[in-house]
Amino acid sequence: MSRFKKVSIISIILLFAILSGALIGSVAWIVNETPDISNYGRWKPSESTTIYSEDNKLLSRLYQENRVYAPIDRMPQNLQNAIVAIEDNRFYEHYGVDPWAIGRALWVDIKGGGIIQGGSTLTQQLAKNALLTHERTLYRKIQEAYLAIQFERMYTKEEILEFYLNEIYLGHSVYGVQTAAEFYFDKDVENLTLPEAALLAGLPKAPNKYSPYKNKQKAKVRRNLVLEQMKKYGYITESQAEKAKNQPIKTENGLERKEDKAPYFVRHIRKKLIDMYGAQAVYNSGLKVYTTLDYEMQTKAEETVKEAFKDYIPSVNKKEGKGRLQPQIALTTINPQNGHIKTMIGGRGEEEDRYNRVTQAYRQPGSAFKPFVYTAAVEQGYSPASVIDDTPEAYQVGSSSEDKWIPQNYNDEYLGPTTLRIGLAKSINVMAVKLLDKVGIDNTIEVAKKMGIKNIVETGAKNDKNLALALGGLTKGVTPLEMASSYGVLANEGVRVEPISLLKVVDNRGNVIYENDSNKKIVLDKDVTYIVNDMLESVLARGPIVWGTGWRANLGRPAAGKTGTTSNYTDAWFVGYTPDLVTSIWIGEDAPSKMKYKIKNEEKLLSANENEAKPNTNTISSAETARLWSEYMRKIIKNKPVTEFSTTDNIVSKKICIESSKLPSKDCPENTIREEIFIKGTEPTEECELHQPTTEVKVDTSTGKLATDYCPPEKVRTYTYQQETHIKVDENGVPIKKVDEETKVPLRDDEGNYIYERMPEEKCEAHRPDSLQDKIKNQTDKIKEKFEEFFDISN
Template identity: 30%
Template sequence: MLKWLVRLMFVGLICAALGAAGLLGIYFYIKPQLPDVSSLKDVKLATPMRVYSRDGELISQYGEVRRIPLKMAEIPHQMVDAVLATEDARFYEHPGIDPIGILRAALAVAASGHASQGASTITQQVARNFFLSNEKTIVRKVKEIFLAWRIEQNLTKDEILELYLNKIPLGYRAYGVGAAAQVYFGKNVSELTLDEIAIIAGLPKAPSMLNPIRSPQRAFDRRNVVLGRMLETGKITQAQFDEFSKKPVVARYHGAELTLYAPYLGEMVRQKMVDLYGEDAYTMGLHVYTTVDSKRQKAARDALLKGLIDYDMRHGYRGTEKQLWQRGEKAWEYPQIVEYLAKQPSYNPLIPAVVTEVADRSAQVILKDGKQGELDWNAIKWARPFITDSRMGPAPRGARDVLKVGTQVWVRPEGERLMLGQIPDANAALVALNPFDGAVEGLVGGFSFELSKFNRVEQARRQIGSNIKPFLYATALEQGYTLASLINDAPINQWDPSSGKAWQPKNSPAVYEGPLPLRLGLAKSKNVMSVRLLRAIGIGTFVNGLERFGFPRNQIAPYEPLALGAAEFTPIEVVRGYAAFANGGRLVTPYFIGKVVDNTGNVLFENTPMVACALECGPSSATYAASASDAMQSDEAPAATQCASTQSATCAPQAISPESAFLIADTLKTAIWGGNGWRGTGWRAAAELKRHDIAGKTGTTNEARDLWFSGFTPDLVATAWIGFDNHQRSLGAGAFGANTAQPIWIDFMKVALQGLPERATPKPSSIISAQVDNNTGLLSYGGGGSSHSEYFKQGTEPTRYAAPVGGSDPFSGGSDGGGESISTDDLF
C-alpha cells in the first residue's frame, strides 16, 4: 500500500511539473502578444467634450461616450461594496485570478449544466475591457489570465478598481458609475440612494437587459440580488435590505444637465474643435470655455424671443397646429392625450397643449407634462386671423372664434398666466462683442436650434440697409470732410439707361431740408444725402473703406445703392464693423473660445487676441491720417502695431483714425438722443435705457425685408437683425428697424449694462470743439440758438466766420418727420 502511495505521489509530482512547464510554455508563447500593462498608469479614458460659458455654466456636451471620470475618493463606499459583493467579493485577497471563484463556477456548471456564475475577477475584466475583445475563445481567456496577473504586479488594488468603475459599460452609452448615475437618475454619484446604487452595481452583467429604463422588472430583480449579496457579505443590515428591496424602480433617461441655453454657440465650438483635433475631439475629455457671460447670453436669448413673439403677435394668428378629433367624434381620454403630447417636441418657451373645453372667453387645456391649465381672455384676444404679412382679420369676439375642442395648440408661460402662442414665421439674430478684443459676449442664431440649425449670426447674408451709413460717413471723414460739412438734402432724379427708368432714391419720410451738415444727415438718416456723399468721395473709395472695416470685398457691389445698404453682410460682420466706432477705430477679430483644458486640467489652448490699444498707442494721428487716406485709394491697411501699454499685447489694426471713430460715435449718440425739438431714429433707446453713453443706428431695407439695429457703449457693442429666411418675404407695412429690431437690442442692453456706470467715450487729444453756425457750418460770432458746438479733428475746423443771415435752423425742430416716422429710413 505504501509503495502504491509513493508511486501515486511521484506521478502527481510529474504531472504538476509538466503542468507548470506547460503553463510556462504557454506564457512564453503568448507573451509576445501581450500588451504593455504599464500603459494603464497613464490611461486616457474616452470622455465627451463639454462646452462652458466663461463663468462655468454648461452649454453643450458632445460625444458618443458618456463618462464622468472619478477618483476612488469620490466614489461612495456603498457603491464599492455593492460592486465587489456582486462582481468579485475576494477582490482584495486574490492576485488577479481567483482559484476559489473558478472552482465555484466550475461546480455550478457541473451541477446545473450551464454557466450560472462568472469566474472572471475585476482585474480580468479590466484586462478584457482595455486590451482584449469579448470573443469566447480559450486563447482570449488565457491572455486575460496572464494580463490580469501582470496588471496586479503593476497597479495597486485601488488603481485597478478605479479603472474598472470608470470604464465598465452600463447601458445607454454610459461608461462608468459616474455617468450611469447621471443617465439613469440625473444625480451625482454621491447623491445616490442605496437602492439606486444597487441598480447600477447590477448592470455590468447585462446592461442592455437589466437597465431600469428598458426593463424595470428585471432591474428590480437584479437590484435585490445585489442587495442580497451585500447582506451576505455584511455590508448592509437586514433592516436596510428589507427597506430598500421593496422600493419601486424609478428611472428615466437624463441627458447632460445643461445649465445655459446657447446651442448655436455650442455648434460653432464643436466645428472649431473638430477642425483642431479631428474626431478625437469627441473623446479627449476637452473642457472648452467660451467667452460668453451666462447673464448676457441669457439676456440675449430672452430679448430675441420676446422681440420675435411680439412681432408675431402683432401680425395675427395662423391657426391651431392640428385637429385631433372632430366635433361629434368621441373625445380623447386623458391618458390618450398625455401619451400624444409626450411625443410632441417643445420649443422653449412654447409648449404643446390640447384644448379640452372652450367657453365664451376662456379655454381649458392639457399640457405636455399632463397638467391642466386655462387660457383666459387676455391670453386669447390678440389672435386676430393672419391674412398677409400686412393684413389681419377682425378681432375675435370670443374664445370660440379662435379655438376648438380637440385641437393641438402652442402655449407659453408669461408670469402666472398661460398665453396662446405659435411658432414664429420670422426669425432673428443677436450678437454682442467686447469691442476691446472681439470676445463674443452673447450670441443667438435664431428662434430655435431644434427647428433650424441655420446660424443667422454667421451664415445669413442680408441687406444691411441704413446700418451701412456710419461706415460711409466715417470714410468721408477720413477723406477730409467734417461733421459740419454741408451736403444738399434735395431730391435725386437720375435716368438709368440699363433699367429704362429713373432712379429716384427718397427720404423716409419724404421730407427734404436743403443743405445740412453731416451730423444731421447721419442722425436723421437722410437717404439722398448719403447718395450725394457717396458721389462726392467716389464709389471706389467707399468700397475700400468698407473692406477696411472687415467687410468681404466680394460682397460689395460698386454701385450707388450701396450708399443705402444694398450690400449683403452677416450680423457678425456688422457688429465687428461697429466695434471700431466704440474702441477708437481698431478692427478687432470676433472670437468665442477663451481656452481649452483637457480632463486633467492642463491648458491646451488659450486665446490671445489682438486688442484695441489705448488712443496714444500705435501711429500718431498725423501719420495715421495720411496712411489711411492712401490705403483707401490703394486697398492697403496699416499693419497691426505692438502696444506697450497693454503688456505687449498685439494691437488690432486701425480701420479708421481714432479721431474719425470718436466723431462717428458722437454722431450716433445724436441719432439716439436727437436735438433741439427733434428725435433721432433710435430715440426708443434713450427713453428705455436713459443712458448718455449709448450710440446706435437703425436699418430698414426696401419693403422691410430686413430690419437692423446696431449700437454700442464704450464697453459693449451689439447687433440685432430680424427678417424672414425667405428673402422675398416682407415683414409688413409698419415694421421698421426702430420698432422691431431695436427693441431686441434694448431688452438685451437693459440686462447687459446692469451695474455698469455710464462711461464717456474716450476723446483723442487732437479733437477740438468750435462754435459753428447752424446753417453754414462756418465759425459763429456768438452763441444762442443759431449756432452750436461741434467737434473737429485739429486742423480741420472752419477758419472763416458766417455772415449773420436769416433762414430756417436745421438744428431746431424743423421738418424731420417727428418721432416715429423718422425711423423708416428705407433702402431706396
C-alpha cells in the same frame, strides 16, 4: 492482452493526445490573438472633450464615449466598496477568475435551462468592456479569462478597480463614475454621498432599466439592494444602511442636460477644434476647452429672443430656407476691448438646424452700412454740423443719358439742407448717397475694410464700387459677426480687435496646448471715433431736438447704434453698443422675401406714435430689432456701472446754425441754433450767410402775383422772401429751390446753379374794386339773359 485491446488503448491515447494538442493549440492561438495589456496602465480609455464657458460652466461634451477620467484617490471609499459588494464580493481574494463564482453561475444556469447568471469577476468585466466584444462565445470567454489573469499579474487591485470604474457604461451615453456623478447629481465624484454612490454602483447591471430618469422606483429598489450587500459584507453598519435607504432619490438635472448650451456656439467651437486637431483627437482624447462665452448673458439672450417671438415677432412654417421656422434670427455680443464673443444665437434652435447665421449668413446690411460712410467723412474733416442738401439728385448709372438713378427717402420726404448728425439719426438715404459721392467710394471701402468688413467686391462685372454702397447694396453682403466686430472699433476708440471664441485648450494630462491672445490694431483716430459715436448716440435719441430711427433701443445710458432695413423688408438689423459691449441683431428669412405676416389675433398693433393702428398684417423691420436689442441689453447691463464714451482734449464745442453749418448770425432763427462738437481745426469760423433779412409778402395763389386789397382772403397766402435777393425761404429762412414736379429733383440753369423760387414782381389785376366789379357783373348778366332768350325763340 489481446491485439484488439492494445489497438483500442493506443487509439484512445492518440485521440486524447490529438484532442489535447488541438485544445492547447486552439487556446494558444486564442491567447496569441488576445490584445496585449502590458501598456494598458500608461494610457487612458477614450475620454470626452469638455467645452466650458468663460465663467467655467459646462457647455457641452464631444465624444465617442462620454467619459471624464478620474483617479482612484478621488473616488470615495463608499463608492469603491459599493461596486465590489454588488458586482464581485471576492474581488480582493481571487486572481482574475473566480472558480466559486463560475460554479455558482453554472449551477444557476443548469437549473434555469439557459444562460441566466454570469460568473465574471470585476476584472473579467474590465477586460470585456475595455478590450473585447460583448458576444457570448467560448472564444471570447477564453480571451476574457486570460486577460483577467494578465491584469491581476501586471496591476494592483487598486489600479484594476480604477480602470474598471472609469470604463463602465452607466446609461444615457455616460461612461465612468466621474461623468455619471456629474450627469445624475451635478457634482464631482469625490462629493458623492453613500446613497448616491450605491445608486451608481447599481447601474452597471442594467443602466437603462435602473436609471432614475427612466424609473425612480426601480432605481431605488436596486440602490437599496446595493446597500444591503454593503451591510452584508461589513462595509457599512445596519444603521447606516437604513438611514441611506430612507433617503429619497434626488437628481439635480434632467435628461435635458444632455443638450448643448448655446448649441450654435458649441458647433462653432467644434469646427475650430476639428480643424486644429482632427476629429479623432477631439472626440477621444479628453481635451478641456475654455471659451469666451458668458453663460449668464447667453441664457438671457436666449430668453429674450424666445419672448420676442412669442410676443411681437410672428412666425410661419416654410419649406424654403435652412430652417423650417421663419423668419430666422442671428444675435451675437462681443467685448470690443478684447474681441471675446460673449453670446451667439445662430438661429431659432431647431434640432436639425445646423446653419449658423451669425457666422455663415451673408445678408444685405441696408442702412446699417451708413456709419462707414459717415466715418470716412469725419476722417476727411467733416463734422456732425456739416450740411448736405437733402433734395433728390439724379445720377448717371449707364452709358445712355436716360440711365439715371434717383435715390429716394422713406415716404418720399426731403428736408433740404441738413446736418450730418440729423441725416444719420434719421437715416436719410439721399444724404448718405450724396455724402458718399463727396467722400469717395474708394475711401469709404477702405474705411469699411479696415474696420472689419471683409467681403466687399471690388472687381468684376458686378462689384460694390457704386453709390448704392451708401445704402448697403452689397454684392455679397455681411455677416452679423462682421457687423458686431466692425462697430466694435467705434466702441473701442478706434482699435480693431479680431473676434475670438476660443481661449485655451488643455490636454488630458493638464498641459496647455493652445492659448489665444487678442489681435489688436489701431485703425481709426480716437477723435474720429468719438465724433462718430456721438452722432450714433443721436440714432437712439427720442426728441425734442432729434428723434432717431433707433429710439426704441434707448437704454437711458450712453449707447450708440444704427438701424437697417433693406428694400422690400427682406432684412432687418440693429447693431448697437455701449462702451463695453457690442450686440448685432439680424432678422430675415433664409430665402430672402418680404417679412410681412398676418396677425393671428384680432388686436391691432400700434405704430410708433401709438395713435395710428396698423392693418391686420405685421411687417418686420428694424423697429423690431431695435426693440429686441433694447430688451436684451437692458438685462445684461443691469446693475453694471454706467460708462461714458471716452472723449479727448482735441474735441471742442460751438454754437452753430444747423442750416449752414456756420456760426449763427443775427438773422438766424432761434430754432436753427444748436450746440455741436468738432475736432479742433474743423469748427466754423465764419458767420452764416444763408440767413438774411427777410420780409413777408402776401401773394394771390390763384394768379401767383402780389396780392392787392381786392383779392379774396381765401386766395391770399403770406410768404417770406429775402429782402435783398427776393428769394423765397422756408420757415427756417432757407432758400427754396424749384423742383421737377415728377421727380422732385431741384432744377438747375445752364451753368449748373440751382434755380430758386422768387418773389413775384407784378400785382394781381384779376381782382378789382367792388363797385366796378358789380357793373361788370350786371352787364354780364344782361348779355347772358339775351343769349338765353335767343336760344329759346330758335327752339
